[in-house]
Amino acid sequence: MDERVREHAEILVDWSARVEPGDDVVVSVGPEAHELAVAVAEALGERGANLLATYSSGELQRAYLQAHDGEFDEADHELALAREADVYLSLGGGRNTSATADVPGEARNAYREARQDIREARYDTRWVSTVHPTRSLAQQATMAYEEYQEFAYGAIIRDWESLAAEMDRVKEILDAGSEVRLVSGDTDLTMSIADRTAVNSAASVAYDSHNLPSGEVFTAPAETEGEVVFDVPMTIRGESVRGVRLEFADGEVVDYGASEGEDVIGDVLETDDGARRLGELGIGMNRDIDRYTDNILFDEKMGDTVHLALGRAYDACLPEGESGTASAVHVDLITDVSEDSRLEVDGEVIQRNGRFRWE
Structure with a gap:
């Protein structure tokens, strides 16, 4: 077995999920993730956790x-x-990234709502x-394939504590802020972040972070106004x-378009009322992710990008007792901010052309 697979499994079990002896762990395994699943099973056994593995396939779905x-x-x-x-680990890895492309949108939405x-x-x-x-991901x-392995493991097997310390600077600014403005090309969008708590997403549940790799700081915006174009x-x-292209008024999408896949965006927006609102504003900060991969x-998480998600907001960003956007979907869209762009918090530029003010 490639030693990087074991390193991946150990980071997932120890740093990311913080598995403890006696934990009941469900591991969802994709068709091509068998090798990683074996390494994860070994790590869970060494740590005295209880394993139940399930199978997850796009073709099956x-x-x-x-x-x-x-x-x-x-x-x-x-x-x-x-x-x-106690722990749920999803090990993605399918044979075909478009396995469910011909499933009608109505069926997808009904299935998601039931679950x-x-x-x-x-x-x-x-x-x-x-x-x-x-x-398939490569x-x-x-x-x-070998190039993709180098890329993926570079983003996953890294010094997460160091990145967490860097991202905490952005979290502190967002936590103290009230309004964010994103300006780039045809984009001019304002969002309220008052009373929100940003998440330093450092690939560990200890940071309220649930993706590996990660490397973003995100919060739950409200009162969105303006227009945004996603060029990724x-x-x-x-x-x-x-x-x-999305246009917002009074916090909701009032108009939309796309040069390709406009019907897909329409299906997402029709899922439920919450699908027309933003659930997330995220700032990518993992510069080991240095190219688009269509994943x-x-x-x-890529540096020099900002993403917004239609649909569900994460509770970790919200004041206790307050519910944010509720939806059966959470669909991220990404825009490149490496050129001709700025990100402002309460009128102060914190990032210009992909670089933060302290860089």
């Missing part, structure tokens, strides 16, 4: 959704499993999502999406 009548019952058996778990309680139960665990570098990133190409629900787990 496609077959189920295509055959179903669209009236989904609540999956109480899966809900019980999520509620009993809302399951997602909430998982969010109550020490959950972490990661991916095993696969040939192909999606237009990279050779993405795959959403198995379909290519480019050149997305949101990596791309939203």
Whole structure:
């Protein structure tokens, strides 16, 4: 086994999920993540945790959704499993990144809505999502497989404590701020962040961070006004999406467009009322992620980018007792801020052309 696979597993178990002896751990394994799953199982065994592995496949989900009548019952058996778990680890790695591309949007939305309680139960665990570098992901990133492995492990196997200290500077500014303004090209957007708590997303549940790799600082905006253009190409629900434009008034999307994949954005916005509001403002700070890969787990963390998510807000950003945007979706969209751009907090520029004021 490649030693980097074991390092990946150890970071996931120890730094990210903080697994302890006796923890009940559910590990969801993608079809091509077998090698990482073996390393994770070994690490969990060494630490005295209890392992239950499940299988997660895009092809399997496609077959189920295509055959179903669209009236989904609540999956109480899966809900019980999520509620009993202490830790939930998702090891992504599929054969085909577009496996569910031809599933109708109505079926996707109905399925997600029926599983809302399951997602909430998982969010109550020490959950972490990661991916095993696969040939399908390398192909999606237009990279050779070996090149993609070097890229992925460079972003995952790194000094997380050092990055956490750097990102804390941005967190402090956002925590003290009331309004954020993003200006770049055709984008001019303002958002309230008053009384919000930013998350220093350093790839560990100890930081309220649940992705590996990570490397972003994010918060939950409100009262969004203006227009934003997302120039980073993405795959959403198995379909290519480019050149997305959103216009906000009174906190909601009132108009939208895209040069490619406009129907996909429309389906997302029609999921529920919360899908028309922002649930996240994130600032990418992992500069070991230095290129677009068409994979949101990596791309939203890239330095010199800002991303906004339609839909669900994370409770960690909200004052106690306050509920933010509630939705069955959380769909991230990314814009490059490396040129002709600035990010302001309460009128003060904290980042210009991708560089922070202290850089």
